[in-house]
Amino acid sequence: MAVRAEAGQxxxxxxxxxxxxxxxxxxxxxxxxxxxxxxxxxxxxxxxHTGEIPRAGTVLDGTTVCDHDPAAVRQQRSxxxxxxxxxxxxxxxxxxxxxxxxxxxxxxxxxxxAADAALFVVPANAGREGPVDPTIVAQWEECAAVGMPRxxxxxxxxxxxxxxxxxxxxxxxxxxxxxAPLYLPLRDGETLTGLYGLLSQTPAGQAPPGAEDARxxxxxxxxxxxxxxxxMDRYLGGEDIEVATLIDDLETAVARGTFHPVIPxxxxxxxxxxxxxxxMVGGFPSPLEHPLPGVTRIDGAEHPPxxxxxxxxxxxxxxxxxxxxYVGRVSLVRxxxxxxxxxxxxxxxxxxxxxxxxxxxxxDGHDADEKLAHVYGPLGATLREVDxxxxxxxxxxxxxxxxxxxxTVSAADHPLLLSCWNxxxxxxxxxxxxxxxxxxxxxxxxxxKIVAADPTLRLxxxxxxxxxxxxxxxxxxxxVVLSRLRSGGAEVDTEPVRVPLRTSLAKPAKVTGRHVxxxxxxxxxAVCHVEFEPLPRGSGIEFVxxxxxxxxxxxxxxxxxKGIRAQADRGLTDDHHPVVDFRARLVDGKAHSVDxxxxxxxxxxxxxxxxxxxxxxxxxxxxxxxVSIRVPDEHLGSVLGDLSGRRGRVMGxxxxxxxxxxxxxxVPSIELLRYAVDLRALTAGAATFTRRFxxxxxxxx
Numbered sequence: 150m151a152v153r154a155e156a157g158q159x160x161x162x163x164x165x166x167x168x169x170x171x172x173x174x175x176x177x178x179x180x181x182x183x184x185x186x187x188x189x190x191x192x193x194x195x196x197x198h199t200g201e202i203p204r205a206g207t208v209l210d211g212t213t214v215c216d217h218d219p220a221a222v223r224q225q226r227s228x229x230x231x232x233x234x235x236x237x238x239x240x241x242x243x244x245x246x247x248x249x250x251x252x253x254x255x256x257x258x259x260x261x262x263a264a265d266a267a268l269f270v271v272p273a274n275a276g277r278e279g280p281v282d283p284t285i286v287a288q289w290e291e292c293a294a295v296g297m298p299r300x301x302x303x304x305x306x307x308x309x310x311x312x313x314x315x316x317x318x319x320x321x322x323x324x325x326x327x328x329a330p331l332y333l334p335l336r337d338g339e340t341l342t343g344l345y346g347l348l349s350q351t352p353a354g355q356a357p358p359g360a361e362d363a364r365x366x367x368x369x370x371x372x373x374x375x376x377x378x379x380x381m382d383r384y385l386g387g388e389d390i391e392v393a394t395l396i397d398d399l400e401t402a403v404a405r406g407t408f409h410p411v412i413p414x415x416x417x418x419x420x421x422x423x424x425x426x427x428x429m430v431g432g433f434p435s436p437l438e439h440p441l442p443g444v445t446r447i448d449g450a451e452h453p454p455x456x457x458x459x460x461x462x463x464x465x466x467x468x469x470x471x472x473x474x475y476v477g478r479v480s481l482v483r484x485x486x487x488x489x490x491x492x493x494x495x496x497x498x499x500x501x502x503x504x505x506x507x508x509x510x511x512x513d514g515h516d517a518d519e520k521l522a523h524v525y526g527p528l529g530a531t532l533r534e535v536d537x538x539x540x541x542x543x544x545x546x547x548x549x550x551x552x553x554x555x556x557t558v559s560a561a562d563h564p565l566l567l568s569c570w571n572x573x574x575x576x577x578x579x580x581x582x583x584x585x586x587x588x589x590x591x592x593x594x595x596x597x598k599i600v601a602a603d604p605t606l607r608l609x610x611x612x613x614x615x616x617x618x619x620x621x622x623x624x625x626x627x628x629v630v631l632s633r634l635r636s637g638g639a640e641v642d643t644e645p646v647r648v649p650l651r652t653s654l655a656k657p658a659k660v661t662g663r664h665v666x667x668x669x670x671x672x673x674x675a676v677c678h679v680e681f682e683p684l685p686r687g688s689g690i691e692f693v694x695x696x697x698x699x700x701x702x703x704x705x706x707x708x709x710x711k712g713i714r715a716q717a718d719r720g721l722t723d724d725h726h727p728v729v730d731f732r733a734r735l736v737d738g739k740a741h742s743v744d745x746x747x748x749x750x751x752x753x754x755x756x757x758x759x760x761x762x763x764x765x766x767x768x769x770x771x772x773x774x775x776v777s778i779r780v781p782d783e784h785l786g787s788v789l790g791d792l793s794g795r796r797g798r799v800m801g802x803x804x805x806x807x808x809x810x811x812x813x814x815x816v817p818s819i820e821l822l823r824y825a826v827d828l829r830a831l832t833a834g835a836a837t838f839t840r841r842f843x844x845x846x847x848x849x850x
Contacts, residue, residue, distance in 0.1 A: 166234070166526030166533035169241045172436045172457045172541035176242045176429050177483075179260040181292075182270030183282045184226050184249035187304035187416065189215050191270060192233050192246050194416035195426070199235040201528070205416075214529035215246040219636065220629045228629050230256040230469050232263075232481060232527045232543050237426045243543045251284055251834050252623035255572055255605030259468040259554065261291075262570045263483040263543060265439035266298040266429075269324075272305045273413070276315025281323035283781060283835035289324050290807065296440075298406040300428055301328060306341050306415040313341075313413050314359075320411060327374075327402075329367050330411040332424055333357050341415050344424060348392050348399075371395050374402035396431075403432030436541025441485050442466070443568040447498050447516060452565060455486040459539040463487030463495070464565050465558040467549075470602035472637075478598075480546045481527060482538075482558060485567070489538040489546075489558070494520050496564040497549060498557040517551040518561045553601040574839060575607050575620035577825040579627045580647070582617065584640040592617075595637030599630060606630060613649035613727075623825055648819045651770040651845050652722060653730045657682035658764035662709075662757025664749050674741035675749035677701060677709050680734040681761040686770070687844055690717055691732040701738035705750040709735055712754025721762040728758065729770070729845070771848040772818040775800075778828070780836040782808050787831055795820035796849075815843055 169175055180188040190205075193213050197205040206212030211222035215231035227248040234243045247253075247260040261267070269289060275281055292299055301324070303316050313334045321328045332344035335355055345357055347364040368390065372380045375398040384390055402408035410428055414421035436457040444452050444464055455464055469481040482489070489495075499515035525532035525545040538544035552558070559565040583589040600608050607620035621627040634641050659680045666673040684691060692710040701709065710733070717728040738753075776797070780788045785802075789812065792799060797816035805811040816824075821840060828836050 166528070166535050167236060167241070168526065168535050168537065168539075169542065170459070170539060172459065172539060174240045175436055175539075175541040176240060176266070176433045177245065177264045177436065177541070177543065178242060178266050178268050178429055178433060179245040179247060179257075179264035180268045180270055181247060181257065181260075181285070181288050182249050182304075183272075183285055186249060186270045186272045188249065188270045189213050189227055189246055190416045191302065191304055191414065192244050194414075194419065195244065195422060196233055196235055198419055198422045199237055199426070201233070201235045214531075217530035218629075220632050223632075224625070224628075226250060228253055228256075228625070229471070230260050230263075230481070231529050233529055234526065234543075238430045240430045241542070242426070242429055245543075250625055251829060252621070252626035253605075254622065255603065256469070257288070258570055258572055261297070262442075262466070263468045263481075264297075265436055266300070266433040267292050268300055268302050268425075268429075269320075270302045270304050271316060271320055272308065273303050273311035273313050273316050274305065274308050276312045276317070276319045277310055281319050283833065286323050287835070287837075293406075296406045298403055298432070298434055299409045300403065300425075300432070301409060301411040302425060303411060303413040304416065306334065306413050306420065307417050311341075317411050317413075324409065327370065327407055328409045328411060329370050330363060330413075331367070331399075331428070332412060332421065333360055333363060334413050341413075341418070341420055344413060344421055346424075348395055368395060370408065371399050371402065374398060374405075374408050376401070400432045403428070404434040404438055436485075442570075444565050445568075447496075447564045447566050449566075457540040458486060459488045461486040461540065462563050462565065463489065463558070463560040464567060465489060466567050467552050467554055467556045467558065470552065470554045472598050472602065476532070477548045478550065478552065479532070480549050480552045480558075481543065482546055483543050484538050484540050486540050487560070488540065489521070489524050489544060491521055491524050491534075491536070494518055494561040496559050496561045497551050498559065498564055498566045499551075499553065499555075515551060516564065519549055519551065521546060522548065554604050572604050573622070573837070575605055575622050575626075576821075576838070576840065577621045577623055577627060578609075578646045578822060579619045579621055579631075580616045580644045581619060581631070581634075581641045582644055584642055588638075588640045591637065591639035592634065592641055595634050595639050598637070599633055603630070611647075611649065614647040616644070616647060618646060623829065646822055648772065648822075650724070650726045650772075650848070651729045652720065652726045652767045653728060653770055654681055654683045654761060655766035655768050658761055659736075660757055660760035660764050662712075662753040662755070662760060664753040664756060667744070672741075672744040673746065673749040673752070674739075674744035675705070675746075675753035676739040677735060677750065677753045677757055678737035679709075679713075679754075679757040679761070680736055681758070681765060682732050682734075683765075684730045684732055686730055686846055688730050690714060690729065693732060693734040695734050695736045696738070700740075701735065701750070702740055702745070705740060705745065705747065706735065708747045708750035709738075709754040709757075712751035713758050715751065716755035716758045721759060721767060726769070728762075728767075731761075733758070769848045770845040773815050773843045773846055774818050774821060774840040775843045776812075776814050776816050776821070776824075776838055776840045778812040778814070778836055778838040779805050779809055780812060780832060782810055784832040784836060785810050785812070788812060788828070788836065791827070791831055792816065795824075816840075817848075818842075 193205040196202045221228045245260045247257045335343040464486040465484040467480045526535045527545040557567045609618040797814045800813045803811045
């Protein structure tokens with residue numbers, strides 16, 4: 150039975166999905182590339198080419214397998230990770246389509262976690278537009294750091310501005326050593342008609358200009374990666390190395406992540422699709438060859454490393470979570486070890502107790518045993534039932550009530566916890582409010598589901614400003630989150646984010662707090678003389694007892710302090726900003742044997758602080774953040790000038806490698822509310838930054 154997940158779409162075709170029983174027959178490839186590069190269109194073409202779907206849909210029509218999210222259809226770009234499996238040469242290839250826009254980097258990181266190799270998709274007009282998109286270069290370096298095998302697809306070769314040769318050269322310059330084409334384009338005029346294989350030299354007699362030099366460069370690159378140390382000497386000696394030997398060494402180097410083939414592809418005509426499928430099957434590693442995440446027991450105790458063994462201990466990870474109106478929560482799962490079977494009881498492990506999560510900033514350990522009903526093979530939004538999902542494969546589970554993105558699914562009698570993957574901190578705050586009282590419950594319930602599904606979204610309920618704030622990756626991310634909130638039945642509005650301010654005393658003063666009331670019966674009597682003075686920033690509130698001779702009885706001295714601190718928390722202005730960084734020295738006072746009480750001296754202490762505000766004057770303090778910005782050198786001047794305009798103070802710069810500089814600065818928090826958006830615009834998406842609270846300092850008048 151096939152069911153349809155996401156946005157309440159109903160079932161497509163009926164039947165069960167084909168499966169594999171050997172991890173060596175699985176390939177997991179994530180597609181990486183800028184928005185609009187053609188990733189989703191390429192997946193659609195491969196699915197149609199291998200007969201997985203009857204015909205290819207289009208992004209413009211909203212009919213593709215992978216862009217099934219309503220927000221993706223509306224924006225005409227991917228906003229969420231999606232999996233589309235196909236079969237080629239008795240091998241199951243799980244294509245993991247990821248968004249190319251920077252706001253959805255969390256979906257990309259999840260795709261990298263689920264994959265064993267990466268396809269970098271670069272549009273064929275990139276060579277004419279200048280250097281390769283810097284965000285893709287950064288992602289390439291990220292994959293290189295973990296040794297992930299990569300290949301480059303030059304897509305959209307039917308674009309009128311396509312320049313395949315220039316784009317290949319741009320990729321070689323951007324990605325560095327080990328990048329070389331396996332094929333060159335064959336044309337009839339300006340129309341791409343086929344590919345010329347540099348190793349096989351086919352089609353015979355149709356070698357395009359430059360093929361001989363490109364072939365020599367390719368062979369030398371392959372031989373450099375070969376484990377046969379005699380191969381280079383034989384080649385330089387004039388020996389004709391067999392193509393089969395070269396292909397074997399090529400596939401080994403690709404799987405090792407040291408050689409990166411380039412394949413031109415035209416999705417519309419199908420040119421290059423077979424070549425790409427051959428590279429994925431022959432060159433990309435199987436789950437048996439790719440390193441697996443670290444694992445511990447749920448109490449943190451050591452556990453032996455995992456292997457992609459269907460008979461091993463069950464260890465799978467939720468790489469994406471979504472909610473569907475018909476089937477409930479859908480968890481997309483990569484199985485690293487063991488086998489997931491229907492009707493089995495599994496253990497769902499969250500983050501270990503004591504480790505703060507990015508979503509809430511608090512410890513979020515959770516563990517629960519749950520029973521699986523069915524296991525599904527995902528094809529975009531369509532879920533097709535399968536008998537099992539072995540180590541190395543990807544599947545979908547429904548109605549795991551406690552599962553969140555990043556959780557580990559293991560056997561109930563052998564619970565495990567996989568190491569977490571790194572995610573960037575969301576840096577764009579968006580304050581939301583329910584439109585009506587009736588929307589409040591819907592907002593709370595829907596927010597809980599969205600935050601559980603999206604690890605790059607952080608929910609904050611600010612106790613000082615009384616705002617509900619969603620910390621997002623950018624405006625596009627915020628737009629998707631708000632649309633999902635509204636589709637969940639919660640009508641919400643946005644409002645300006647308020648930054649919590651503080652106040653402090655401007656100068657020293659000695660004041661009197663007097664609370665004397667007599668209206669018949671038991672009265673109230675408390676007088677305290679207090680010297681106030683400002684303290685350095687970050688000192689907090691200091692209370693000093695300088696009473697001599699019992700002018701204020703000992704039992705009431707803490708009452709004065711309590712009253713001062715309570716009034717400081719309530720604030721002294723209409724905005725109720727807390728008062729900080731001052732010393733209160735109790736030097737004298739008066740008490741009455743009958744009418745004095747704890748409450749009276751608390752009130753007197755509060756009145757003393759109010760008098761101090763009149764006598765000393767107040768200064769407003771605003772929060773400052775420490776900001777670290779990693780920026781390409783060509784944008785350094787623009788970033789430094791922009792920081793100056795935001796009242797920022799540059800604390801230093803360091804070389805960050807690869808033509809980048811790390812800028813450290815202190816910037817008022819109020820100037821950073823839209824910095825995630827502004828920095829992206831300022832540097833064409835090439836810079837990243839982090840921030841953390843530094844201190845409070847005097848705000849300008």
